[in-house]
Amino acid sequence: MTAFDAQRRIGEPAKDSGYGRTPYQRDRARVLHSAGFRRLAAKTQVHTAGSDDFLRTRLTHSLEVAQISREMGERLGCDPDVVDVAGLAHDLGHPPFGHNGEAALHMVAEPCGGFEGNAQTLRVLTRLEAKVPGAGLNLTRASLDASCKYPWARQPGRRKFGVYADDLPVFEWIREGGHGERRCLEAQVMDWADDVAYSVHDVEDGVHGGYLSLRPLMEDADERAALCADVAEVYSDEPVGELADVLDQLLTDPVVTEVAGYDGSYRAQVGLKRMTSVLTGRFVASAVGATQGRFGTDPVRRYAADLIVPRTVRNQCALLKGMALRYVMRTRAAEQWYERQRVILVELVEALTRTPEALDPVFAPLFQAAESDAEALRTVIDQVASLTDTAAVSWHGTLVAARA
Template sequence: MSKLQPYACQPDQSRGRRFAEAAAPTRTPFQRDRDRIVHSTAFRRLVYKTQVFINHEGDLFRTRLTHSLEVAQLGRSMARTLGLNEDLVETIALAHDLGHTPFGHAGQDALHECMASYGGFEHNLQSLRVVDHLEARYPGFDGLNLCFESREGILKHCSKNNAMSLELWEADFPGQSGGVAKRFLQGGQPSLEAQLCNLADEIAYNCHDIDDGVRSGLLSMDQMLEVPLFRKYADQAASQQSDFAHANKQRRWLYETIRLMLSDMVYDVLAATRAQLEDLRPQSVNDVRAAPALVLFSAEMRAQTQELKHFLFKHLYRHEQVMDTMGKAKCVVGELFNAYVASPAEMHQDDEAINDISLQRQVSDYIAGMTDRFALREHERLTGQRLFHV
């Protein structure tokens, strides 16, 4: 690892874990957190969870696991350049989607509707719930007992009500008062490592969803060329390789365009972030938390990426075929929820249940942890219906 800047998270200055543990002899606290995530049940399940396309629709489409690995790779590369803590960035990146439901955002929306009267459901908060409560691996505590800095980075979004509940709960743990949700109540930012992961996540899905969309046939190169940001790099790629327009070279043209676009997004973040750091000159992590956002796109790139996101939302995420699939997926989640609430014994859980939560929250936790294919099998078992031909 390169030398850490003073505003990076220093592993020997971590705010610690909720349950005290002896230091590992060969690993820093953040390396230990990363390893715990990689060995967790929730992480393994990501391989069969939807990114955009349901797992059985194609072997080469990205899943939540491959997306998380791509975010980790981008994050580590940028962290190294900026003198930030690579291990912490990797930890946050690998954990950021642990709370995602089966069937991606359709599953999340369906579960949120089911839980509307019981506190709702949000996948980002669920990721924290996974590492704090739901993983059952250690004899002395629930969850993975991650460091404060890892947990802070995982909690990307949080409503005021949820933040208040988290802060009340964390007050019971020595050294954790003013915890991971404090910034959602009082303002402020998380660490630079957490901010960096947010941008790496956005870069990864903006670029790689294009790849999957074209591979699926729902997007075409001609459509993508209508987007100014994409067209800029497609023209740049074509100027370097004149035969890219030939039919048998289209895939290479797409790859090279995405590569150039992704690289420029990364360099743009690095340049804009360095400018912010030069301007505000934070000298510690606490300075970072008290400052405005420091890891960011330039204004021009931000506007262009927003235009790209609007295009993908309209032409890919809201494509008729995707919407039909997601409608069926929401039906699966909703009917599973009702079936388990009506008959909790149908939940064949290996781990002991958490006793101090409602039945609905137990059902929500159970469904959120499912892979796509397990949810489909359970739905067919409980309803006799097969909504997808796998």
């Protein structure tokens, strides 16, 4: 890593703490100790946070992504702390109620440029967290770049983006060097670790929670075809026939068939955990092996290589994501509580816009200093996005329901 990679946007005096830590170890500590990271413990991953002691929250998911990122990055030669930071930080911008909340905030934030969890993460890291005035956590350029999963602004026809218009100056500083929309290797490692973690772990949570049973897929060809059609529409560019072949391979894997009769017993939980471990290891090892096969085994980092994920492995991951979508997310989305979540966030934004004195002491001055309605709305969105699931319900009860 170079001095350029280790630069912080706002210079800081040298620290003699006696630890001899690298800049990237300091970055990792800053994310771990941030308020936004702590709040992830009470934010929804797929299932509502706190609804079951077994199920994952945004915090446990982020820890898992960081662990996978670190191991995969180390094997490729990336700085382990940089990929660790990216994994820990990648979901800091996600609002209450997971992707359901993200969709609600995107709708109500349209007048100020929409809402996207990844763009919000950049905003949290570089602006909203209280560490260095005007720079958020003031992380190094390398760590911030590694956290940029979608290094482009909002564009027509592209659902995902990584920066709001008013955050472009810091984004351009991070991306200095003329790389266009290409992601650094560390960001690619984090992105694949995220895919691996939430595909495998969401299926694990779905099976344990009783939302997903693998047996119907194994026994019903029509159901397998429907799943492949879903995956081709949402997660993959592969033809349905190719996905069907990969699904057949996946469903006949012994570690998967072992889970077909899951009943929650100790033995069944051991089998479920074995499936999770084997699939995670397979997905990681395949990407490391393919990347080293293309770029060699010497250490690589930043823009010296791209992560190569074999086609079959990528398809297996997409099929697992499709299982979580079809049998867990859509089932949950049909529940009355999911609609209620969206209403809570929309009404909360509307109420805070009318009564900005209710904003907390961090955001109230920013609202008052806003020079446009769009800037004021963005401040309210920042406030609501920062809340945990429980806090959003509580604020709504105080500001909306109690006054109805």
